[in-house]
Each structure stands twice: as C-alpha cells, then as structure tokens.
Amino acid sequence: MSNVSIVSRKIFDKHWTGGIHSKVKMNTHRIHRVAKLTGLSKDLVRVWERRYGLVKPLRSANRYREYTDEDVALLRFLREELDHGQTIGALALEGRDSLLQRMRASSIATTQDLQPHEHLLDELVSLLDPLDKSRFEQKLNGAVAVIPFEEAVHRILLPLQRRVGELWHEGRFNVATEHYVTKLIQQKLFSVMNQLPLNALGPPVLIACPEGEWHEIGAQAVAYIAAIRGCQVYYLGPNLPAPELLPFCERIKPDLVLLSLTEIRSDAAARRLLEELEQIATRWPVAIGGHGARVIEHLLQGGKIELLDDLDMLHNRLIALVTARMLAARG
Ligand code: B12
Numbered sequence: 358m359s360n361v362s363i364v365s366r367k368i369f370d371k372h373w374t375g376g377i378h379s380k381v382k383m384n385t386h387r388i389h390r391v392a393k394l395t396g397l398s399k400d401l402v403r404v405w406e407r408r409y410g411l412v413k414p415l416r417s418a419n420r421y422r423e424y425t426d427e428d429v430a431l432l433r434f435l436r437e438e439l440d441h442g443q444t445i446g447a448l449a450l451e452g453r454d455s456l457l458q459r460m461r462a463s464s465i466a467t468t469q470d471l472q473p474h475e476h477l478l479d480e481l482v483s484l485l486d487p488l489d490k491s492r493f494e495q496k497l498n499g500a501v502a503v504i505p506f507e508e509a510v511h512r513i514l515l516p517l518q519r520r521v522g523e524l525w526h527e528g529r530f531n532v533a534t535e536h537y538v539t540k541l542i543q544q545k546l547f548s549v550m551n552q553l554p555l556n557a558l559g560p561p562v563l564i565a566c567p568e569g570e571w572h573e574i575g576a577q578a579v580a581y582i583a584a585i586r587g588c589q590v591y592y593l594g595p596n597l598p599a600p601e602l603l604p605f606c607e608r609i610k611p612d613l614v615l616l617s618l619t620e621i622r623s624d625a626a627a628r629r630l631l632e633e634l635e636q637i638a639t640r641w642p643v644a645i646g647g648h649g650a651r652v653i654e655h656l657l658q659g660g661k662i663e664l665l666d667d668l669d670m671l672h673n674r675l676i677a678l679v680t681a682r683m684l685a686a687r688g
Contacts, residue, residue, distance in 0.1 A: 384506050385415065385423040394504075395432040402432065409449035411435070411456065426505035427457070434460040458680065471508055473516035474500070482520055485534055497541070506549050507585065510578060514542050518574045539574070546577050550584045557589070558686050560612035560678040563605070565593035567630055572619035575647045579615055582671060587679045588612075599633035606641050612678050613642050615665070618649030627653040631662060638662050646671060 392399045406412060412431055414422035424432075434456065438448055448456060477500050484493040497517075501509040518539065525535040564580045566573060573595045580592040591609055606614065614637060622630065631653070637643050638661035646665040654664050665671045 384426050384502060384504075386426075386429055386503075388414075388422050388424070390503070391424045391429055391432065394429050395436055397432060397436055405435075405445065409445065411449060411453050426507065429505055431456060431460060458676075471511035474512045477513065478516055478520055481517060482524070485521070485538065486530065488534065488537075494541070501545065507582075510546070510581060514545060515574065515578055518542050542574060543577060546581050550581055550590070553584050555589070556587050558682055559587045559589045560675075560682045561591065561609050562588040562613045562615060562675070562678070563591045563593065563602070563609065563611045564615045564617070565597040565602070566595040566617050566619075567634075568596055568598040569622075569626075570618055570620060570649070571595045572617075575619055576615075576617035578668075579617055579646065579671065582668065583615070583675055586672070586675045588675060599630065599637065602637055606637060611641050612682075613644060613674070614638075615671075616643070616645045616650075617647045618645055618653075619647050620649050621652050622649060624653070624656065627656055631656055631660065634662055635660055644674070 386394065388399050388402060391397075391402060395402075402412070406414065412424070412428045414424045414428060417423050431453070435445070435448060439445065477496070481493060481497060484496065497513070500513055504512070521530060521535055521538045524530040525532070562583045564576055564583065566576050576595070577592070580590050584590045591605075591611070593605075602614065616634070634643055634645070642663065643661065644663040644665045646667075650664055651666060657664055665674060
C-alpha cells in the first residue's frame with residue numbers, strides 16, 4: 358500500500374471504528390449493496406478478501422463489513438478486468454496500489470457516462486416550490502448516500518445546481534431558494550473534502566475563480582476532484598484578483614494553478630485577465646477551464662496558459678502530477 362492509501366485508511370479507521378461520527382461521514386456500503394453496485398456475488402467478494410486481500414473492508418461496531426467508495430470502485434474495476442480476460446491471480450499479484458492507479462486512469466470514460474439522474478432531479482425540484490425542507494433533504498441525502506460520492510457529484514449535485522440556477526435565471530425561483538440549494542451542495546462537497554486526510558506528499562494545487570467570476574460550483578467540483586486524487590488543495594473561492602495570486606504562489610509553490618471561468622467575457626476583458634495570468638504562468642503552470650475558458654481558446658495561442666477542456670482532461674493532468682510526486686518520493 359502507498360503512504361497515501363495507508364494514511365487515508367488509518368484516518369478513515371479512526372473516524373469509523375473510534376465511533377467519532379462527524380456530521381457527514383464518508384459513504385460506506387454493506388456487502389449486499391456492494392454486490393448490487395458491482396454485480397459480484399457476496400460470496401465472491403468475501404472469498405477474494407480472504408484469498409487476495411485486495412479489498413479489506415472496515416468493520417463497524419457490530420462487525421458488519423463496511424466498504425468505502427474506493428473499495429466499491431476497485432471491485433467494479435476488477436470485474437471489468439476479468440471481463441476483459443484478466444485472471445484474479447494476476448490482478449492480485451499486481452497489487453492494490455497499481456490497480457488503483459490504473460483504475461483512476463481508466464475512469465476517464467466515466468465522467469462522460471455519468472448522465473444526470475433526471476427523474477430524481479424532477480422530484481427534487483418539485484419539493485422546492487413550495488419548499489418541503491425535510492422531504493427535499495431526505496430525498497437528496499438518500500440518493501447521494503447510496504452511490505459513490507464522485508458519481509453523485511456528476512449525476513446529482515452539479516446537475517441540481519444547473520437546474521436550480523436556470524430556474525433562478527428564469528425568475529421561477531427566488532434568491533432564497535437558490536441560495537438554500539447552492540449552500541447545501543457546497544456543504545456536501547466540502548464535508549467530503551474535509552474528511553480526506555491531509556496528504557503531505559501530494560502535489561500542491563491552487564484552485565480559484567478569477568475576479569468577477571462568482572459562479573463557484575465548477576471550481577468547487579474541481580477542488581473535490583483534485584483532493585480525492587491525492588492533491589494538496591488550496592481552495593480560494595470566487596472573485597480572486599489575479600495579482601493577489603502571485604505572493605500566494607510564492608509561498609505554496611503550486612504544481613498547478615487552476616482557474617474556473619463560467620461566464621463569458623468580452624475579448625478585451627479576457628485579454629486583460631490572460632495578461633495578468635501570464636505573469637503567474639512564467640513561474641508556475643496555470644490552466645483554465647469551464648465554459649468561459651473554452652470560448653477564449655483562440656486567445657491562448659502563443660502563451661503559457663493551458664486550457665483544460667473538460668473534467669477528463671483535468672483527471673489526466675492530476676493523475677500525472679500525483680504519479681510524478683509519488684515516483685519522486687520513492688526516489
Ligand atoms: C448556477 C448559476 C448561477 C448561480 C451561481 C451559484 C454559485 N454560487 O455558483 C446564481 C443563480 C447565483 C447565478 C448568478 C448569476 N449568473 Co448564473 N448561471 C448559473 C447556471 C444555471 C449554471 C452555472 C453552474 O454553476 N454550473 C455548474 C457547473 C459545475 O457546471 P458548468 O458550469 O457546466 O461547468 C462544468 C465544466 O465547465 C467544468 N469546469 C468548470 N470550471 C472548471 C475549471 C477547470 C479547471 C476545469 C478543468 C473544468 C471546469 O466543470 C463542470 C462539470 O461539468 C448558468 C447557466 C448554465 N446552464 O450553465 C448561469 C450563467 C452562467 N449565469 C449567468 C449570469 C449572467 C449570472 C449573473 C451575472 C446574473 C446577474 N445579472 O446577476 C449572476 C452572477 C453571479 C453572482 N453575482 O452571484 C450567465 C452567464 C452569461 C455569460 N456571459 O456567460 C449564464 C450562462 C446564464 C445565462 N444563460 O445567461 N448563476
């Protein structure tokens with residue numbers, strides 16, 4: 358096991374077996390749900406645990422096996438590998454760390470496959486007007502709890518933010534309703550991020566929205582994605598003037614500065630922003646992403662600023678950074 362996964366499991370163990378239940382605990386799943394989520398039988402999952410130890414579930418106070426989201430994802434990955442002709446013996450020899458690396462790298466296709474959960478979104482939106490707080494939160498929490506959190510981000514939380522934002526823009530939801538939902542989504546993303554162990558070996562990555570950009574959820578999703586992949590995330594939120602970033606970068610020496618742009622700017626405004634960012638990019642890698650970044654791609658030519666077109670590109674970029682750091686730490 359890598360240092361990263363040992364640390365993460367130890368901290369997780371502490372939260373779980375020590376009975377310290379924080380308000381939002383990381384998702385864990387009992388074996389019957391794992392069987393449903395992975396398509397593997399309960400018996401097979403237990404046999405693999407005994408023989409190969411690739412997935413060692415935690416134990417709850419009453420000794421039930423408790424599988425983390427990562428365990429579930431790994432079991433799904435093992436099943437796919439077997440479907441492609443691999444043998445479980447060969448996979449066991451490869452080891453958990455290497456399998457996890459390959460699994461993360463192969464999840465590139467998954468963000469595209471993760472379509473919004475439209476029916477659930479319809480139900481959730483109908484509970485917002487008139488607001489039925491307890492049913493809304495019960496439904497949202499229930500839906501988020503039964504699937505791996507990363508899947509919930511793509512299928513439920515981000516689409517919900519878009520829906521509610523659109524309804525506000527159309528004047529069908531008032532500001533209070535929009536703020537209520539936005540804050541709930543933000544709380545969920547941060548709660549899960551706060552449960553992650555600090556990974557001192559991870560690449561430092563700074564994430565923010567530039568000045569004038571108040572749409573924050575894209576940046577928060579990026580922060581979550583970076584944190585879950587083992588980066589040390591410095592999340593600075595919306596509306597951050599680019600010149601303020603320089604001294605901060607000098608302190609933290611980021612492996613990557615990521616900026617989220619949702620709104621479309623005029624070419625003149627975009628040029629001003631890019632000029633400021635170029636100064637940072639002479640010393641640290643800077644990438645921009647989001648809808649407002651894609652439309653100014655033509656202004657990036659000849660400069661040092663990179664465009665990350667979508668979350669799959671982001672995923673690849675982050676995995677490369679994490680891998681480089683891990684290899685450097687091994688010497
Ligand atoms: C939600 C929303 C809001 C919320 C914002 C809540 C918040 N605190 O973040 C509220 C209702 C408050 C809001 C307000 C405004 N909004 Co608004 N809003 C939206 C809406 C519906 C969704 C944007 C969003 O959050 N999407 C969720 C994210 C996660 O999805 P995404 O943007 O598609 O991003 C994906 C990728 O691009 C990627 N990504 C994002 N960032 C990054 C970064 C990197 C590095 C990478 C790799 C990837 C990446 O990740 C996401 C994953 O799928 C859009 C319309 C739409 N359907 O897109 C309008 C929209 C963006 N808003 C708009 C406007 C104009 C505003 C206001 C200025 C309106 C006003 N006059 O006050 C204000 C400004 C904000 C403020 N001052 O508060 C316009 C922008 C027009 C333009 N010029 O581009 C839009 C397009 C609506 C429209 N059709 O006119 N808004």
